[in-house]
Amino acid sequence: MKEIVKTFQEAQSILIVSHSRPDGDAIGSMLALGLSLQRLGKNVVYYNQDAVPFNLIFLEQSKSIQQSIPNKHFDVTCIIDCNAPIRVSADFGKFKNYKKLIIIDHHVPHHSPCGDLIYIDPQAPAAGVLIYRIIQAMGINITSSIAEALYTTLLVDTGCFRYSNTTDEVFKLAQELVIKGAKPWKVSNFLYDSFPRSRLKALELALKTLEISSCGRYASIFLSRKTMEKLKINYEIVEGFINYPRSIDSVIVAVQFKEVGRNLYRISLRSKGNFDVSKIASLFDGGGHCNAAGLELSGSLSKVKKQLYDRIEFSLGELRD
Numbered sequence: 001m002k003e004i005v006k007t008f009q010e011a012q013s014i015l016i017v018s019h020s021r022p023d024g025d026a027i028g029s030m031l032a033l034g035l036s037l038q039r040l041g042k043n044v045v046y047y048n049q050d051a052v053p054f055n056l057i058f059l060e061q062s063k064s065i066q067q068s069i070p071n072k073h074f075d076v077t078c079i080i081d082c083n084a085p086i087r088v089s090a091d092f093g094k095f096k097n098y099k100k101l102i103i104i105d106h107h108v109p110h111h112s113p114c115g116d117l118i119y120i121d122p123q124a125p126a127a128g129v130l131i132y133r134i135i136q137a138m139g140i141n142i143t144s145s146i147a148e149a150l151y152t153t154l155l156v157d158t159g160c161f162r163y164s165n166t167t168d169e170v171f172k173l174a175q176e177l178v179i180k181g182a183k184p185w186k187v188s189n190f191l192y193d194s195f196p197r198s199r200l201k202a203l204e205l206a207l208k209t210l211e212i213s214s215c216g217r218y219a220s221i222f223l224s225r226k227t228m229e230k231l232k233i234n235y236e237i238v239e240g241f242i243n244y245p246r247s248i249d250s251v252i253v254a255v256q257f258k259e260v261g262r263n264l265y266r267i268s269l270r271s272k273g274n275f276d277v278s279k280i281a282s283l284f285d286g287g288g289h290c291n292a293a294g295l296e297l298s299g300s301l302s303k304v305k306k307q308l309y310d311r312i313e314f315s316l317g318e319l320r321d
Contacts, residue, residue: 004102004117005137008037011075015098017047019082020089024156024191026081027056027065029104029127032149033080035061036131036140045070049089053236058190059152060145069095078102081127083113083120104130107287108278125165128153132173144181151182155191159243163291164274192240198231199238206241212248218312219245220255222301235260239268246270253277253312257301265304269293280311 008014016034018026026048034044046065056062069091077098079088083105086093103115106124113120124130128150135142142150154174158166161174178184202223209222223238235258246254252275256268269277271291278293284307286295297304 001119001134001137004104004119005134007076007100007102007117008042008134008138009040011042011100013043013045013072013074013076015045015047015070015074015077016080017077017088017092018080019087020049022048022050022052022081024053024056025126025128025153027052027062028059028149028152028156029080029131030065031059031061032128032135032146032153033078033104033131035143035146035149036135036138039140039143040138045074047088047092049091055191055194055236056152058186059149072097074098076100076102078104079115080104080131081106083107083109083115083118084111085114104134106130107289108282110282110285110287125167125170126153126157128157129169129173142177142180147177147180147182148187151177151184152187152191155184155187157289157292159270159291160188160192165290195237196233198233202227202231202233202238203241203244206238207244210245212245212251213309213313215313215316216248216250217316218253218255218309219248219251220257220305221245222257223259225259225261235266242268242270246272252316255308255312257304259301260296263300264298265296265301267295267297267304267308269295275315280308280315283311284308 014037016030018030030046034046037044047069048065052062052065083103101115102117103113104119106121106127108122132150154170158170205227206221206223212219242254242256252272254270258266260266269281271277276290278288281288281293281295284295288294
C-alpha cells in the first residue's frame with residue numbers, strides 16, 4: 001500500500017474507474033477516493049460505462065462520472081472493486097493511455113491481475129474499506145461527503161450490516177464515518193426508501209414466480225423482460241427482490257433470475273452464514289463475495305435453472321456432509 005500512496009501523491013492526473021453495472025461499493029469507493037485526491041490538488045476524472053444507479057446520485061460528484069473514456073493521457077489509472085480491465089468495459093480493456101495502472105479490490109482474482117501496483121484483500125468487507133485505509137495513509141481529512149460515500153460502501157456490501165462480513169472493523173469504521181458527518185438515515189433513505197410505485201407491482205409479479213426447493217434450502221424468483229418493459233422500469237429498481245426468498249427461515253441460498261436477452265439470464269445469488277455463493281458463481285465465470293455473487297447463463301430458462309440448481313444442491317450436500 002505504501003507504493004500506491006506514493007504513486008497517488010506524485011501523480012497529477014488520475015483516472016478512476018470501476019466495473020460495469022456499478023453498485024454502491026463501486027460508486028462510493030470511486031467518489032471517496034476522487035474527492036480525497038482532489039483535496040491534494042489532483043486532477044481527477046471518473047469513468048464507468050454504465051449510468052450511476054438512480055439511488056446513488058445523491059453522492060457528491062456522482063454526476064461527474066463519464067460514460068465514455070476520455071481521450072487524454074493520465075499519470076495513473078485506478079481500477080476499483082474489480083481486478084480485470086475487461087470487467088470495466090470492452091473499450092477500457094484496450095485503453096493504455098496511462099503511466100501506471102493501480103488495482104484496488106476485495107474480490108478473489110480468477111487470473112493474475114495485470115496492474116503495476118495491486119492492493120487486493122479478499123477479507124475486506126467492502127472496497128470502500130481499502131479506500132479508507134489508503135485515505136488514512138495519505139493523511140487526508142475525511143469530509144462529510146467522503147464519509148457519506150464510504151458509509152454507502154459499507155451499507156451496500158454488508159447487506160445493511162446483516163451479512164457474515166459484518167466485522168468489528170465495519171462497526172468501528174461506520175462509527176467514525178458518522179462522527180465525520182455521514183448521516184445513516186439519509187444514506188438508507190436514498191438507497192432503500194426512494195423507489196417508484198411501479199416497483200411494488202414488479203414485486204407482486206416476481207413473488208408469483210417464487211420457487212422453493214423440495215429440501216427447502218434454496219429458493220428463487222424470476223423477472224422477465226416482458227414484465228420490465230410493461231412496467232417501464234429497469235433492473236436496478238428490482239435488485240433487492242432477492243432478499244425475499246432469502247428471508248425464508250429454511251433457505252440458505254436465494255437466486256434471482258433476470259431475463260436480459262433472448263435466452264440470456266443475469267443471475268444474482270445471496271446466502272446466509274458462511275455458505276460461499278461466489279464459489280458457485282465462479283464455476284460459471286461469474287464472481288462476487290461469500291454472501292453475494294452474480295453470473296450470466298444462456299439457454300432456455302428451464303435449462304439454466306437445472307444447471308444452477310444442480311450445482312447449488314451439490315454444494316449444499318457438501319455443507320451437510
